Structures are given as structure tokens and as C-alpha cells.
Amino acid sequence: MNVEAYARLLPEITAANKPFWDGCAAGELRLQTCTECATHRFPDGPTCPNCLSRAHTWQTVSGTGTLWSWFTMHQKYFPAFADEIPYLVAYIKLTEGPFLISSLVDPPADLELDQPVRAVFGPGPSGRPIVRFAVESAGAVTR
Numbered sequence: 135m136n137v138e139a140y141a142r143l144l145p146e147i148t149a150a151n152k153p154f155w156d157g158c159a160a161g162e163l164r165l166q167t168c169t170e171c172a173t174h175r176f177p178d179g180p181t182c183p184n185c186l187s188r189a190h191t192w193q194t195v196s197g198t199g200t201l202w203s204w205f206t207m208h209q210k211y212f213p214a215f216a217d218e219i220p221y222l223v224a225y226i227k228l229t230e231g232p233f234l235i236s237s238l239v240d241p242p243a244d245l246e247l248d249q250p251v252r253a254v255f256g257p258g259p260s261g262r263p264i265v266r267f268a269v270e271s272a273g274a275v276t277r
């Protein structure tokens with residue numbers, strides 16, 4: 135992992151997105167939520183995509199979702215990940231609706247669409263706390 139190149143890919147922490155990153159540090163998935171229609175959104179933005187209201191708050195959400203899709207990256211598209219190839223990129227559909235592009239912690243060999251996943255938090259390669267997802271097995275105990 136090219137940590138310097140990886141760190142350059144991370145979004146700058148701003149006043150607008152700080153609640154999300156603070157949530158990652160606290161082990162919570164926090165989403166911007168419209169105070170008019172309760173639509174959750176990710177990434178953060180100034181306007182609700184559902185009702186166009188600019189009023190919002192941040193809510194801690196379940197951290198659960200499903201594996202909507204995934205692919206294995208074989209191209210050296212990002213220098214940061216050049217020595218990680220091949221690596222898995224996961225599209226997660228959160229229970230609350232928004233999608234996140236992420237990675238899976240210890241992905242099983244038999245991935246299936248719509249498998250339940252749960253957010254897990256920890257330091258990324260640059261040290262900044264990030265969210266990734268773990269596939270929940272059928273017999274897993276839900277916390």
C-alpha cells in the first residue's frame with residue numbers, strides 16, 4: 135500500500151462532512167438526514183435529493199445493509215492500491231437507503247447478492263478511522 139497516495143484520495147475533513155468522520159472515530163455510521171422528509175443521504179450535500187430542503191441534521195444509523203454488488207479490481211487505476219491488486223470493491227446498500235462504495239473485511243469466497251453486511255470501523259492505512267463492511271454469516275450473532 136502506498137500510504138501517501140492513499141492519504142491523498144481521502145476527502146478533506148470540512149465542517150460539512152466532519153460529523154461523518156467523527157462517527158467513524160466513534161465507531162458509528164452517521165448520515166446527513168433531511169429534517170423535512172427524513173431522507174438519509176450519502177455523501178453529504180447542501181440539499182436533500184428528495185425534497186430539495188436545505189435543512190438537515192446528522193443521525194447515527196444502524197450500520198447494517200446488504201451487498202448490492204461487487205467487483206474485483208485488476209487494473210492499476212489508483213497508484214495507492216497498485217500493490218493490492220487484485221482487490222475487492224463492494225457496493226453496499228444501507229438499510230436506511232443510501233449506497234456506499236467500500237471494501238469488505240475478510241470477504242468469504244462465496245459472496246452472494248443481498249448478503250447482509252455490518253459496518254466495522256478502524257484505522258485505514260493512513261491512520262484515519264474509516265468504515266468498511268463485514269459479511270454476516272447465517273449463524274452470526276447480531277450485536
Ligand SMILES: [Zn+2]
Pocket residue numbers: 168169170171172173182183184185186187
Ligand atoms: Zn428532504
